[in-house]
């Protein structure tokens with residue numbers, strides 16, 4: 001087929017006009033009925049996109065057994081820009097026998113996150129819970145346990161170097177009254193195990209952000225005071241601590257932590273990042289409209305608290321759907337804690353988060 005010069009020229013003109021129109025629409029400059037219709041049909045920005053406008057991430061925990069649920073992983077992959085493995089990077093999973101490492105569960109989640117351009121928070125290196133039997137089933141001398149702890153931390157941090165942007169290095173180190181929790185690590189090594197753990201992790205990956213993480217520290221009180229004191233000391237000694245993770249497992253029956261924003265701010269003033277790392281807001285079942293509305297207000301308020309504090313870097317839900325929440329298994333009669341229900345339908349809390357992030 002012969003094509004004349006005029007046809008080529010007019011095709012080029014058409015193509016240019018199309019490109020120009022697309023650019024105008026993208027820049028929000030196009031007006032008229034067509035552009036307005038386009039605006040109406042544009043998919044709503046995700047929580048991640050809304051959070052990014054504030055320089056924050058919006059993430060969710062997930063767990064390996066759930067990854068076969070396709071509708072679940074579709075939302076996980078599209079709505080969030082950060083993933084935290086709920087269990088897959090814990091000690092029992094990664095070093096099931098002394099010196100024998102298995103990173104398959106964590107790797108599966110890292111691979112999934114990479115496929116969706118999501119970043120990963122590493123959770124967790126040192127915790128008194130979910131430890132392997134070989135560690136809990138015998139006594140250790142301080143020298144032995146130090147060697148075990150150092151090897152565990154450094155092997156795991158090295159494996160995930162460049163793949164996770166932050167680590168919960170020590171999880172849940174304090175009691176409610178602000179005294180040290182009597183864990184195998186504290187009992188055997190003394191409180192210095194925390195500074196050591198941070199230093200060892202830093203040696204293994206000098207770029208990754210290192211956090212201490214705990215629950216019931218959202219409000220100002222004895223437990224968060226203990227973290228404030230420790231963080232100040234560690235910073236003064238030059239120990240590589242970069243952030244504090246506020247798990248934020250809230251429950252309607254205990255009231256909203258009204259000092260959250262002020263608390264986040266006092267940690268920022270120490271030069272630390274903060275993050276809401278395991279957010280859920282549980283209630284006594286059955287859920288009803290009033291409880292769901294209160295829950296939505298709490299999600300709105302905690303999101304706003306993080307946005308109000310410059311160094312609060314992001315928010316992570318402890319999974320995003322009631323279908324996979326840990327709450328009913330641990331607190332019988334309680335649940336409905338997440339912004340999506342068991343059928344993956346968004347609840348009032350989801351819309352409240354959107355609104356707090358400036359979306360509609």
Ligand code: 9MR
Pocket residue numbers: 063086087129130171215247278326
């Ligand atoms: O979500 C985790 C759940 O699947 C486990 O059964 C549970 C065991 O304690 O741990 C859950 O995650 C915890 C997290 O690692 C640390 N903070 C408290 C979380 C809820 O227990």
